Ligand SMILES: Nc1ncnc2c1ncn2[C@@H]1O[C@H](COP(=O)(O)OP(=O)(O)OP(=O)(O)O)[C@@H](O)[C@H]1O
């Protein structure tokens with residue numbers, strides 16, 4: 001079937017156009033003569049608004065800074081987009097500062113990238129323009145360094161305007177979150193220790209990169225305990241809103257206890273490497289006064305681990321009533337107290353920071369001040385114990401790269417289960433040769449000698465093992481690694 005459409009003749013189109021123009025002019029004349037100027041403006045802008053051609057695209061401009069401070073969304077977008085660089089990008093620039101672990105990638109010229117969020121296409125355009133007038137700006141590059149900036153940089157984020165809510169309400173926060181995670185992965189973990197300042201009598205934090213290679217993969221720990229610790233850490237870091245809701249400071253305390261060489265310090269390093277949190281190693285023996293302690297604690301950063309090793313023997317901590325004013329007849333200098341430490345950690349300190357972890361270690365839990373053990377003080381008590389046959393396999397993988405089985409494993413495993421041997425002792429034996437057979441042979445010999453010595457000691461003595469503290473005796477009975485979680489722990 002053929003259909004015909006009436007095509008208007010050129011003369012009819014012209015006359016229609018002429019009559020429309022005449023009507024508009026007439027309307028304009030009437031407006032000018034009878035309607036006041038402000039009302040005229042309103043009417044014409046309303047007409048312009050309704051008849052203006054509409055684009056379905058919405059463009060959001062994200063500038064690098066607002067003239068005073070850096071724009072967090074710009075920084076986040078930069079980090080996020082660099083993690084997604086694809087073949088459409090032609091030119092990049094890279095930098096690396098001496099103490100940084102990885103390189104920084106930046107766009108060199110204007111570039112365009114497409115991203116998808118929940119099925120919606122978003123187009124990012126990186127724009128870089130020379131500043132036309134005015135002096136160049138001094139810009140903080142996020143690491144405390146300022147440099148003069150001759151360029152204006154910004155991102156344009158464009159998308160279909162019908163997705164405005166989704167993009168601004170959900171995609172942009174997602175970009176902020178992702179950039180935080182990427183930054184944390186790249187972060188170099190620092191170890192802060194105390195050092196005295198030469199020109200004054202006070203002490204301050206000094207930092208170096210934490211080079212400790214310990215991770216949850218390399219640490220010999222009961223599999224269930226390892227899982228429980230990792231889950232606890234994960235839960236802790238993702239519960240910001242929960243802590244805020246219940247009005248609790250966002251901090252978590254762990255007490256690691258067990259004999260020397262069972263991996264307490266290694267576990268701390270593994271936690272720091274896992275969370276990418278800095279460690280502040282607070283040596284109590286270096287601290288003289290409560291005021292020093294407060295000053296140092298207030299200088300610790302968020303997302304960090306405060307470590308107090310050997311809390312039982314680092315320093316003669318006065319009891320909760322404070323130091324006695326006169327020791328051996330002489331007035332003593334006012335010093336810091338255990339109660340000062342605990343109250344400050346629980347109170348003011350934890351309320352002025354976020355994502356803090358506190359770890360105390362001890363070889364003798366039974367010698368600790370009850371104030372440290374009371375419910376709610378430390379959220380988790382983790383018992384580190386002697387090596388098990390299962391833990392030995394982790395060490396064999398780490399030190400000798402034995403992934404599956406070795407013909408000497410069974411005999412070694414049986415010996416390890418029958419005595420108290422620390423991971424540190426076994427690790428030392430495994431380091432003696434690169435040859436697995438030689439190393440394991442040496443370890444077997446070491447274990448047999450130790451076994452014989454223990455048997456001899458038992459026969460000589462009164463039947464008890466000569467290991468010292470109650471803590472060690474308790475561990476001997478249990479042998480397995482153990483985890484206590486305080487009952488007033490946060491609901492899961
Ligand atoms: N559970 C473990 N897993 C892997 N390696 C371990 C473990 N325990 C100890 N080691 C090895 O032994 C060394 C000493 O361990 P670490 O310093 O962590 O023990 P510790 O419990 O902190 O001892 P101390 O009570 O004397 O401070 C570590 O460098 C590590 O090589």
Ligand SMILES: [Mg+2]
Nearest residue numbers: 264265266309
């Ligand atoms: Mg230690």
